[in-house]
Amino acid sequence: MSDPDRNGLPAALGRPVSARKGEAVVLGHGSGGRLTAELVRRVFLPALSNPLLDRLNDSAEVQVGASRVVFTTDSFVVNPLRFPGGDIGSLAVNGTVNDLAVAGGQPIGLSAAFILEEGFPIAELEAIVQSMRGAADRAGVAVIAADTKVVEHGKADGLFITTSGIGVVAGNIELGPERIQVGDAVLVSGPIGDHGIAVMSAREGLEFQTTIVSDSASLNGLVSLMLKSGGTIRCMRDPTRGGVATVVNELAKSSGVEILIEETAVPVRDGVRAACEILGLDPLYVACEGRLVAIAHSGGSDQVLAAMRRHPLGSDSRRIGVVTRSAAPRVLLRTAFGTTRLLDVLAGAQLPRIC
Amino acid sequence: MKFLDEFRDAAIVRALIGQIRGATTRPWTIMEVCGGQTHTIVRYGLDELLPRTVTLVHGPGCPVCVTPIGMIDLAIELSTRPKITLCSFGDMLRVPGSTCDLFDARAAGADVRVVYSPLDALELARREPIREVVFFAVGFETTAPTTAMVVHQAARLKVPNFSVIAAHVRVPPAIEAILSSDDNRVQGFLAAGHVCTVMGIDEYRPLVEKFKVPIIVTGFEPVDLLQGVAMCVAQLEEGRAEVENQYARSVRNEGNVAARGLMAEVFTFVDRRWRGFATLPKSALALSDRYAAYDAIRRFGLTQTRANEPIECRAGEVLRGLLKPLQCPAFGSSCTPDHPLGAPMVSAEGACAAYFGAGRLAAAATEAK
Structure with missing residues (x-):
């Protein structure tokens, strides 16, 4: 490490870091490309493997009594929270409804979990939750379970939302x-x-x-x-x-x-x-x-x-x-x-x- | 889309292929200098449309690719120091240094950010005065003017916490090195249109006179490239060697005078080692003494490590046009975009990445069967 004083800089604020290839999660692991697939194969599948998860479909289909039920979950970390044509709230509803829809499922209910960063404006949260409501109404579905957690300032980027959804598949639909x-x-x-x-x-x-x-x-x-x-x-x-x-x-x-x-x-x-x-x-x-x-x-x-x-x-x-x-x-x-x-x-x- | 669709027109492409086929009586080897041109060629399969007698080899014009590993190590090392915010173009972050890349440094806690313009880095420095913001500036003469502009701005606005690692390089010394080499097989060049938009075309006249090779300043769309090849083949067949400008809609003979003026003020020519080349005289741009205060190399006392590229990586031969990516034994086996040995497999402009992305390995395997 350099001596900060020699460079005329104030004393160090951060800690020195050391980096090695392949030992830590990098942003590319979240890209949906080959790095994501590699992480799923290396970490998640070995630990969590079962016939439903192993299919790696957008939704898992399970038989509940006489009904075919599809279940899915998705997290939303989009930055910025608002963009032309939507925001993180409507996106979180649409994304999960779509994962059910492409599996042939009509949505019957969503859950939403909110991770909020300390200091996040309540007015902005209200607007985003209203937007979720609008998207849910348009899709003909309701948020029927929810959770809230708050983390210290700097420990999250404003607001993260995770939605899960269940849907039912009509008896004659066969997709795969x-x-x-x-x-x-x-x-x-x-x-x-x-x-x-x-x-x-x-x-x-x-x-x-x-x-x-x-x-x-x-x-x-x-x-x-x-x-x-x-x-x-x-x-x-x-x-x-x-x-x-x-x-x-x-x-x-x-x-x-x-x-x-x-x-x-x-x-x-x-x-x-x-x-x-x-x-x-x-x-x-x-x-x-x-x-x-x-x-x-x-x-x-x-x-x-x-x-x-x-x-x-x-x-x-x-x-x-x-x-x-x-x-x-x-x-x-x-x-x-x-x-x-x-x-x-x-x-x-x-x-x-x-x- | 106007000014784009007409340069991707299938009928014009077919006509140019016919024209080249008709004009070619002997085998010719032509190098397209710029990685952007390589990607257009591979993406559209232009090399597969050309007659077998015309071989395109891929040149060194991928700025990320020719940046030596020692320079990347230097940037990584700086990024891990306290208070440093290192900014660069996204492409640069995935290029392997000796032990890791800048994305790994970021995952380990370094403050490494992707910017779209050096001006974003300067803006960041003004917004976060307690950080030391360093812009890792790579690129040929195309991107050098924006770096010159931002250094000039930083000096004018007296921004104390901003500096630049200048890793800019110049095209003409690389062409000279390729033509001077004993094993050179390139008979004509398609020069990089955007570089010439800045620099003009006069720099290339001495090369044409000394080495008697045609140099065609060429654009980046399929029609541009095939027109460039047609002009080059015509010169070769007629025994001419001249500088010609295919990309006249962007390139003036004198280039962009204002940009060149600013570059002359901010930069000075220095010798530099390139990945795959020896040290090339006057091949790089460093900040001039007048702007020394904004030179991160001097401000932080940085020295390039003497690290060498992995021996298995034959990027050097690829960048000099001696080896096509498929001829490298590591291609697609020990070297892939997920686990690259060298920069040409990483960069959006790297020849190896272009071949891999287009599935040329699978195609070659099918052909071999």
Whole structure:
């Protein structure tokens, strides 16, 4: 260590630190990419393993009497707490409702746990909780259990929220990646990347000509229409952390298939494209909070797509790819020029480029 | 999107490929200097569209990649000192030093922050006067003007708790080193358009005269790159060696005069070792004596460690265009983006990361079968 006095600096305030590779949690462990998967494999699965958890689905399905119940949980640590199109409260409701919805579940109740940092303004908390109420009303669900903890100033970043949810799955609904077949269509319910870019713009004070608004919304209404469309849906996912590329990879992996995505078919708003160009990000890896990816039997996929487009949250739905073959799981992207490349899972979070 | 879609137009791309195919009578090896160009090539598979006679090799233009490990160690060591807030671009935080990277230092308690502009670091210094805010400045001549600007601002506003580790480097000395080497195989260059937007194109004329190689100042979109290749092949086939400007919509002959003026005031040329190269004369930019007060190296008495890159990592040969990423034995086995041996596997502009991300390893394996 240097001698602070020699540098003309006041005495040290902090402690010296020493860092070694791989011995501590890094931010990339929370990215949803390969580092997250590695942490789950190394730490969580060995200790907590059981047949339901081991499936690593968004929700776990359990049989309770005659009912099929889905259960899920999710924590929200978004910074800033408010962003164009939403805030941490509505996000916490929508995120958990969507994890239930893509498992085919209609939500019957949510729980919410709040970790508050000492000094957090009560007025702001009120506004966020009101926003949760609004989101819950729109989704037709209620927060039926809650908890509050307060930590000392500096021990949390204002407010963290964890929501859990239970839902019921109607008897005739059968979803799961193991149902995916060669020839199936890959559908997405609207333009991708809006949420990630909206939050990043708010966080970094990036100003673009048009404000990019988060897509955060509850998708249970959209899913209900899809399930009644007459087409056969194999499986659905909500492309949150890691974006569409990451969930399509997860689907390919859990079903043992190769999936081809047509780059020109993927809907991306001009504002999001422009922001991604400037920041050096690929919209396929940017988070959505009000979109879903569905794999549907090719025969009825037009009916599913038509049903999606009838719902306001799915009006820009598109077919973006196809399950090409049963093979070593991977996702390929076909470019506008007809070349193909692997669309892999990222190691950690996408980082803005230097130049 | 205007000014972008027309440079990714599939019909124009096909026409340019046809033009290059028609013009090529012999094998040619062309180096694209900038890592951003490498990523466009691999992302769109442009090298797969080109005739087999035209080989693109990837150059040293990834600033994170050529920053020597000793410089990264120095930044990591500084970040672990009390009261220091170290800021850099996100890409830099994942590059391995000898024992860890800046993300690991942060996880261990160091105050390491990602910024999008050096001005954010200066703003942070003004907001948190009890911290010593240090900006770890990497990049070629493209990003050097913003560092020059922020140092100039810090001096004007007399911000006492702000300083810079200047690790900026220059393109022409690297091209000279590649062309001077006995094992060079590069016959023409696509120079980095954004570097030339700042510096202009006159720096490249002496290189063209000395080594008789065409240098085409080229942009970053698929149409830009294929136009650059077409112009380079035309020169090679006709036996010409000139500086030509494909990226005229951004690059003027004299460059950005205001930016160059500020750089000349704030920086001075120094010799520096690059990852994969020997010490290159006048290849780097250090703060001039006038701005010594804002030089973190002098303020904190920092010295580069003499650490060497792992022997298994052949980044040096990749950065000099002697080895393609797939020809490195460590590629995809002991070296992956999750566990990189060297910077080219980490950076958004690194050639190895481009190949890995596009699944070139799997493609090569399938071809071999």
